[in-house]
Amino acid sequence: MNARDDFRPLDDTDRRIIQATQAGLPLTPRPYHAVAEQLGLPAAEVMQRMQRMLDLGVIRRIGAVPNHYALGYRANGMTVWDVADERIDELGERIGQLDFVTHCYRRPRHLPDWPYNLFAMVHGRTREEVEAKAALIADALGTASRARDILYSTRILKKTGLRIGA
């Protein structure tokens, strides 16, 4: 694949592949062939296009999403931190590397109600476990952290996969 191909936007065939696979991959011995057959495309083309989308980051990865509640990780803590803007990239990278942090983002503050600009998601079997992990984040941030909070989810109100329309 040459560099120009990398910048080619997604076309209708890519979108048809996305629509056919966004609910999941077929559980048959040759899943990409099954998708290809459904779409009337050669299997090699489906695999090539999916590989390209993976290389471009359109597909983050192919694999399984564990249901953390069902697996016993019932404490879902969104830890939020107020850190100085000029140090946030350095600190965000550091916190993102902690092996128990599953997502780490910089987001905008909404002053005065919401002073936090660094978000790090931590899952645990109990709130105590999440708090122990948050304490490790606090250690890593040191004096750079001016305020913090942990927001636990108490109810899943809606959970659907990402969908794109036709």
Place this chain on the structure above:
Amino acid sequence: MDELDRALVNTLQGGFPICERPYAEVAARVGSDEATVIARIDSLLARGLLSRFGPMYHAAQMGGALSLAAMEIPPQDFERVTEIVNRQPEVAHNYARDHRLSMWFVLATETPAAQQDTIARIERESGYPVYNMPKIREYFVELKLHV
């Protein structure tokens, strides 16, 4: 869950190959066979231990927009606003959290303009402001749980 289930959950979070017989390849990694691996994934999905299995598409890279948004909703109005927010097809996930900002949801839209439209609609129908918190930068994303 037995040892093979655990091995599959741990292995499949890392990535699934693109090739003619990918389940056979995974089976070789976990010391099993193709038919067993397919049956086990089917069962893990049916039992709800896996939420999904397949490609994870990245909305922003598809030209779309993802954002996290929060609202401060008093308890007596919570169910009404939940209904309004959940009714929007652009809302992918919605969680109640134990905070003054009590409702947190993810908006997935095909364009940034559609994101603004959805927020405006939720504000108009609910009567409460939406705090939009699109990511400014992503430092790490990988939902991996070792089981």
